[in-house]
Amino acid sequence: MSKSLIELKNVTMKFGGVTALSDVTFDVKEKEILGLIGPNGAGKTTVFNVITGVYQITSGEIIFDGQSLAGVKRYKITKRGVARTFQNIRLWGDMTALENVMTAADTHKKSGLVSGLFGFPISRREEKRDKARAQELLDFIGIGEYSDRLAKNLPYGVQRRLEIARAMGAEPKLLLLDEPAAGFNPAEKVELAATIRKIRDAGYTVLLIEHDMSLVMKVSDRVVVLDFGQKIADDSPRKVQDDPRVIEAYLGVPEDAS
Amino acid sequence: MKKRGLISVAAAAALAAASLVAVAPASNAAAKTITLAFQGPLTGEEASVGQDELAGMLYAIKLFNAKNKGKYVVKVVQADDQGDPAQSAKVAPGIASNKKIIGLVGAAYSGATIAALPYYKQRNLPMISPSATRVSITDPAAGNIGFPVFHRIPPTDKVQGPALFKLATKGVSSPKVFVVDDQSAYGVGLVDYMKPSIPAGQSAGFDSVSDKTTDWSATISKIKTAAANVVIYTGYFPQAAPFFKQLRDSGYTGILAGGDGVLSPTFVTLAPASVLEGVRLTAGTVPLAEIDAKLEADFVKKMGKASGVYAAESIDATNVFLAGIAKGVSTRAAMLKFVKSYSGKSLTGTTIKFDAYGDVAGGALNGFVVKGGVIKFDGPVK
Amino acid sequence: MIGNFLDQFWSLTFGGLSLGFIYILIALGYTMVYGVLRMINFANSEIFMVGTFATIIIIRDLFKFTQVSEYATGFRLWLILGTALIFAMLVSGILSMLVEMVAYRRLRRMNSGVLAPLISAIGVSMVLSESVRILTDSRPVASPRAMEKKFLGQFFDAGIRIDNTIIVISALVLFAILITFVNKTRMGKAIRAVSMNPNAARLMGINIDGVISATFLVGGLMTGAAGFFYTLKYENTSAFIGFELGIAAFTAAILGGIGNIKGAFYGGLALGLLETYASFFLGTQWKAVTVFIVLVLVLYTKPNGLFGEALTQTRA
């Protein structure tokens, strides 16, 4: 087995009296697609939020690429190699698709405001390089033709894909996808599954939250199941599907086929 | 009152003098149009002072035009500077380059005056201010900022500061004086020139309070702590009235005093008569109603509102120019020469004659006291 | 200095409290509107200004008081004060609704963001204050004194004056009525719903326009009451009186936690006292500086304001 890219060790997250995550431990291996599932309110998005530094965990530890993420500023976590998409699309609507990706790509720029202002060679070089890379990413994700359109004017499906391209713009080692298929029709979901695989094949590690079971089971190498903030399963898709605790957790909570 | 009668006579004489040249009405076609300008705050927060001064100027001109029907028509260009030096600096070049204008009443505020002066000096436009009292404008030691075009009717802070202190402590056996300024250049200037004249042991303290203040309780507490029996406010009437009122209402029984910025007929409408009873004020001039009730009545009739702060000064300033016009002056150079050599009576009967730097020579201060809700003349401050 | 301060402590405190209660009422105007619209209602200061003039119209023009009149007593006094309070509240409340219609409504429908309404409200503010200035010949105006400013008693050498007492008690009553209105009535609940989540409220069938109008009305009523109390206490006003008081009240609202009715209460009191103490200790000229430094420190340590709860709770 290859080594872990990120490890959550006994992570607990409390909001006042509410425990959103309770003693959660799992890891994501390099170049793996890990599906994170669970009924509504199980704490899936909270996992994303504690990894990306939106919340500081109450106890436990998160190790990314050999280093703890405790107290690291959010943008620095991104710089270390974690990028995410949002369940409810949060693109920068007044920017073009290309600019959205380039903004994320700026994370690793060496040139800043001053060299940009005076047009130092390094700034020009990086600008040129990132522009090309951003366009490549848009092409890669299949929305290259929209690069000059304002994000807010794009069709819904394109916006969803742009979210992924933008996150990839930050050159993450670990890509966090929060319900990327929400609102997709079956054909689009099939396409998305292929895209996610393609992303992994390009060398990224993917942590995927998704409601659509068939999609998760199809693309994931491994699945972690959360229920009421606790990990109840962590295994291959097939075994998880047969796990009685998982079935129980989903029982009475009919899965919406969205 | 004997004194008052005397002043009325003088006022009548001054009015007559202004219209001396009124000969038999000639044909309208022969009327010569002369333009003067007014500069002061006419809009915005400071408009109160400027609008009152403008009314005084327009009143004097209305009288003059009526008397000189067919001979002269005097027009006024109203230059609103909002009391702001920045606004003044763009208005002044416009006024200065308008060759029709041969004299300027204003600017109302010292700051605006200083900002405008380079332009007026350059274009040789004579100006007479009814209210810019900052000492440095006419102080040769400060660099002749105003020379030669600047003149003013009121005495400077240098004269008024000590006089105000003298009036406020008159008849008080062991005065403990607390002085409050309004943080304006006017108020701070008065205090600065008053300080040297305060004998040791008579000062109870100072406070400096923004002219936007509405609640005076902290200042009042300081006054009480200092056990002051004389309180002087150097600022304008809109703040003086509430301050005095709150001070009295808190139980203070000592003397209240203020300078010419407080001397406005509006002042006494801003607080109950019982509260303002006995307030002492200084000014270089006298309110119109005190000069002659008929004069004030005529003012109200012609201008549609009561006269305000610096009304008499504005009329005096305007009358100097009008006297020149009546003598046939029609250029700036001639007007400046005329103003420099002018000697005539003010509304109150005193002599207006400018010294080389533009101050009224030997300007004395009058004292006033509020009685029964009216500002009464109380003799010159000696 | 400390000794002097202790000597003057209670009279400073009483002065600060009654000023604080006036701040509270104006701050409510800001905070209610902020609660539903997330916007600073810049015109609120002029609504206050109009409230002071409305009071003067009743006392001076309807009841014909002058600066040399005898003070009113007994039933007539309460009639005068009551009429003036109600008139000031109504005038300000209605004006506040009109301001919303003119300055905000169209922009809100166009979903225009925060700044366009801000500038529009500043424009309304200029129109109101300049109109009043022209109507008053640019001069300050005073309210004749209808009620003798009697001392009701002494408290540690500090006189308790009747007008301050009336202000504190009436403001408390108004505040209690407002809290009841917001918590108990249908409209009050609707206002809270809109402030918590406008979209959800709309889906629940709440008439957003109506609720916003009502919020402006209530905020205006409170601000108008402040205008009355202000006039009762200070008896002077001018076309530009609102500006400084408006900023002070807005500061109070933020100090307490903006958008939060209770925050306006604590913020107003805290600011009234702070201003008075700071003026005494450091000199009146440093009052504003002190207030802002304290404000920064407070917001630094308590990002939701001095007494503010989490943003979504008890929001108007």
Add this chain to the structure above:
Amino acid sequence: MFNLRDKGAEIWENQGRVGRIVIAVGAIAIVAALPFMGGTFLNTPIADYESVLVYPIAMFVLMAIGLNIVIGKSGLLDLGYVAFFAIGAYTMGLLGTKTGLNTWEILPIGIAMAMFSGIILGVPALKLRGDYLAIITLGFGEIVRIVALNLGALGRSEGILGIPTPPGFFGIEYAFDSHRIYYWTLLILILLAIWMVRRLSARRAGRAWESIRQDEDAAELLGVPTFKYKVWAFVLGASVGGAAGVLYASKTLFIAPDNFTLQISILILACVVFGGMGNIWGVILGAVILGYLPDRIRFLSEARLLVFGLVLVIMMNLRPDGILPRKKREKAIVKKDAS
């Protein structure tokens, strides 16, 4: 609906290099020739036309460009922008009267002082919730004025007198009344500021500011060092305000706290929003109109500020995004709500 901004952008984008140079040079020439058009309908009654071009118009334009970096680009509501103008002006006033330095030597010092105070204000203020920034900046603007009003070294309410005019060069003399020279000097500063803003907008800083303005949390989570760029926005905005202040003091020869009131901050803010927040051409147009209008309508006498207020209300209602808005307004498809 006819959209002026898009039309202008279209013309510009369809030009080749030569065409663009021709347009730019032509536009600059027309603007530079404005002082000679005093005889036309542009003339202002009472106030001197050429002075009005210098202050308020050119000064407002410069300050509005600076404030636009803060508010239009990064979406930070700054109600105390006048503070930086004041700091620049007082730096000029103090150093100009107390030391032998001339305006051009003081200009970088004034800019540096303004930038430094931008950091002093920005570092604590920008850590607070966005809503509070407005009141903190407003307070800062007042504090600067109050300090000037109370410190003897700054002349208190009397201000600073006798500030020297800039030394001339190449036979150009800066007399206090050579308004045209000042106007052209300001024009050069304005062009520099435009260059700076356009340059930054097209690169990393511009994208960072845009992302912060539109969704700060998302920006932070996608690797934008938001705090750093917010402080930068503040500091750059301050530098432009400081530069304007130095020149202003050197032009009027006399400064006093009365010149630096909250009203100026609000007016500059109005210029930015009125013209079209975030679009530099809109902001410039807004500043020109709002700087010019009060002097053009002086014939209204007492009512002119009232009319000015009315214009603000009406125009904001008709064009909420300003005269030349940022980008063509379309119905929003994306709905942002808190996660």
